[in-house]
Amino acid sequence: MCQSCHVPAGSPYRTAERPELLGDTAEGAAGLTTHAPQAAQTVVLPDSLDEAVAALTAMPAAVPVAGGTDLMAAVNAGLLRPSALVGLGRISELRGWHYQDGAALLGSGLTHARIGRPDFAALIPALAAAARAAGPPQVRNAGTLGGNIASADRTGDALPVLAALDATVLIAEPAGGHREIPVSHLLAGVEMLRTGELIAFVRAPLLHAPQVFLKATGRTGPGRAAASVALVLDPARRAVRCAVGAVAPAPLRPMEAEQWVAGLMDWDGHRGLPPEALAAFGDYVAAACIPDPPPGAEGEEPPRLPAAALHLRRTVSALARRALGRALS
Amino acid sequence: MNPSQERTAAPSATTAVPPAEPEGHGIGASLPATDLAAKTEGTFPYAADLWAEGLLWAALHRSPHAHARIVSVDTSAAEAMPGVRVVVTHRDLPDAADHGRGVRDRPVFAHDVVRHHGEPVAAVAADHPDTARLAAAAIAVEYELLDPVTDPQAAFEAEPLHPDGNLIRHIPLRYGDPQAAGEVVVEGTYRIGRQDPAPIGAEAGLAVPRPDGGVEIYAAATDPHSVRDQVSACLGLAADRVKVVVTGVPGATGDREDGSMQLPLGLLALRTGSPVKLLATREESFLGHAHRHPTLLRYRHHADARGKLVKVEAQILMDGGAYADTSADALAAAVSFSCGPYVVPHAFVDGWVVRTNNPPSGHVRGEGAMQVCAAYEGQMDKLAAALGMEPAELRARNVMATGDLLPTGQTVTCPAPVAELLTAVREAPLPPEDPGERALLPGGPEGAGEPGVVRRGVGYGLGMVHMLGAEGADEVATATVRVSGGAATVICAAVETGQGFATLARQIVQEVLGVDEVHTAPVDTDQPTAGPACHGRHTWVSGGAVERAAKMVRTQLLQPLAQKFGMSAELLTIADGKITSYDGVLSTTVAEALEGKELWATAQCRPHPTEPLDANGQGDAFVGMAFCAVRAVVDVDVELGAVRVVEMAVAQDVGKVLNPRQLAARIEAGVTQGVGAALMENLRTNKGIVRRPDLTGYPLPTALDAPDVRIVKLVEERDVVAPFGAKAASAAPVVTSPAAIAAAVRAATGRPVSRLPIRPQSAAVQ
Incomplete structure (x- = not known):
């Protein structure tokens, strides 16, 4: 660990320096000056992935921080009091990407702003579209891909894209090793990050085919998704993969709808589908993600979805239909 | 492949303002705000x-x-x-x-x-x-x-939440003949959400x-x-x-x-x-301060076959939250303006404001008037549909003018150029139908908008709001003007909230005393009161007090000179720091005329008194009123229910333009606040618990949500009782804009739209 990187966390506020001058205090007052016991005691700024993992191993309670757009908001709101922070901002190897076996290895420190740029959009268009939709410029400049995964917010815009890409995460392990698990496993809680582990890279396939990310929000300005749909075509496997974000704690994959529409398509031809097929796909996806409530007892009126859920279902249906239409156009 | 890639940033919202006079000084000049530099440089000391x-x-x-x-x-x-x-x-x-x-x-x-x-x-x-x-x-x-009482309808029967009881105020308004009936009757129920004032700084x-x-x-x-x-x-x-x-x-x-x-x-x-x-944290700010009253309104409008309004019946129920605050005043505004700026011969309205365990309600710009505007304009759209008339034409047939009566029995003595305002927005050119390549679709630059399912709608709103406190409130302001050494200082306890009072005070003194350098003193309670900064009162009473004090100083300054030269003080004029006589013989500077003296004068401005509403909701309760017409143009993605306000055309009754740039800024700000109330702002609660007291859970309009604001006409018809004849400008667009947006969404979708903010499911066509 780079010892010189230890920076004591100073109190952000000046404290009363001479309590004896403050006059008679009321009963019960201890009359002592405190530092901020809640502020992180230690902040480590490693220069490499190995150092970061070593720091996390050495301080199991430390929290890694990249863009801090979610983490620091939680700290400021008093929801989180990390005793130590490992800042990832100096690890340059995590802030770019490289290629391996026909896939891209995306550094977890890639910011939304970087992902949204045209050169990246040429590689993985849907992820670039999601990054451009991921909040106002200030958030996009700071927030990172790895942070999006680690926060696992249901409205995380990159998450449905990663799910649709069948992306995997490379997790750096303490002893210099790594393991690789599907993003969806991490998001669904099938597998968890263990002590000392750090999300290092995301392996995303380069599909060289159209892909779309669409998001419905309540306003014209940047906002959290009410629902989002990522759809990618995988011509090599003759597959359509689609994931729906924001309607459930983790992105949902309507597998049956994907297979159905992939079977419908003429992969060797122009890949177009009639509007009815697009609409049917949308409805298929929506019904899979927002299912009807289970039927009631015999003779009872069948339960109905509340109006808000019905609107959400229509929204997902429209998004999925539009996404497929744009991918095939 | 991916259309969203091709769309780049939206064209920035622009405002078409009537050409401002060149920057100068005095009344009518576009003086920049006095604290502009400090605020932009980040040196302005906030609380x-x-x-x-x-x-x-x-x-x-x-x-x-x-x-x-x-x-x-x-x-x-x-x-x-x-x-x-x-x-x-x-x-x-x-x-x-x-x-x-x-x-x-x-x-x-x-x-x-x-x-x-x-x-x-x-x-x-x-x-x-x-x-x-x-x-x-x-x-x-x-x-x-x-058990929390969170439904205002349940508050009437619930156990008292407070020793004062649950009914904060009931105003029954009885005006005209209860038996009157129209040939066409429409009914509607409207719900208005809880808007937070959401100040930039907590x-x-x-x-x-x-x-x-x-x-x-x-x-x-x-x-x-x-x-x-x-x-x-x-x-x-x-x-x-x-x-x-x-x-x-x-x-x-x-x-x-x-x-x-x-x-x-x-x-x-x-x-x-x-x-x-x-x-305070932002969360505490949301929990602690007063919000706009959530309101439930039931309306029945009667009209004859030609579209003339015959009778309005209404029930207005406002949720006052746990404490009374200024709820009684908000209710008075809601009941008095329940029929809008229309001539209504018969009106029967009951308004209640009740105590609940919801977040507290109080003064937010246009309180009371905004909620009823959304409802009566919804009714006008309904009536137009029932009669098969153009909504704007129906409004034109019923607008009030100076001399007409409010349903409170008060004669509208101030200028009420409602017909002129409506004509101005009707005749304004519409924004281009085909927005072109770089257009912003509903849902934003990276949203899911698809041009094929976007429908455009045009809607009109007419609104009115009162100025100054109502029902006998003593609206007085005191101001002191001091001149020494060629500079003037204004001492007045009117708080500069960003509304521009400090700039206005400077302009007034420049106008009257011809002194360019004018300072405004910091405000504290050792100064005499100037009242709260609301209802446009500082433009009126505090501005009026400053003008009087400045005129008194002017007399003190000119009287000795006039005597010396054997002419009356009225024959002397002050401009650009120089005093000249009518014939040009005498010419001296203000600094010379002062001869090292300091001149002070203190004056008060107190508008004519008002009276409380009586047991039938009758009485001359308001000092003055301001009117506004807005035409909203919206694009709606009818599948997703996403709404984008394309343009807001505003015509406003301002009395007199005192500072064109500041006035345009006030109108833009008011329209944007109205867009928030219409489309997104609602502090939601669950059994009285505020669900998301933060600016992620409570979205405010951003630059991308703010529409183009086109100020098509500023009607300058002086209100003779107001200083300079000017009217308050901030509240009227807040009151009127949400109603106009709702009307435009109705026109685009054919859906009834009876709830603000408009939820996507209410704007989607199934």
């Missing part, structure tokens, strides 16, 4: 920047429940924490120490019961803000949960104990004298022992007199003998 050596930090323990009985409060754990100086509860205050604007029915610290989520129960002063927060959290309050303040046992409170108050009176009453101090000093106000579209914060601050300063600072 949150206050500092005093050795200060302590305050934090409040707020109720996590909407309605509960307090069984016990144990502060021992908090007091034992290192760094904690004092913990105070209601036991530290004189008995029956209640505060509140309008009605004093709010305890400083809840005891016995808490009546809303976030009500203060105790306060802590400690030497570090985090220590104070932790200590506040360590105060152990045992609550016995009570509440903050600093209290400093004084050697004489008093306390000085530095805060961004918009009505410092009211704060002083409440603090002195609640702390048991004489009024002269409390001084409130106004510091930089970081935005105020509602009240900034959060006594629930300034009172504990004052108490903590007195108890510790140290300066105490409090910086």
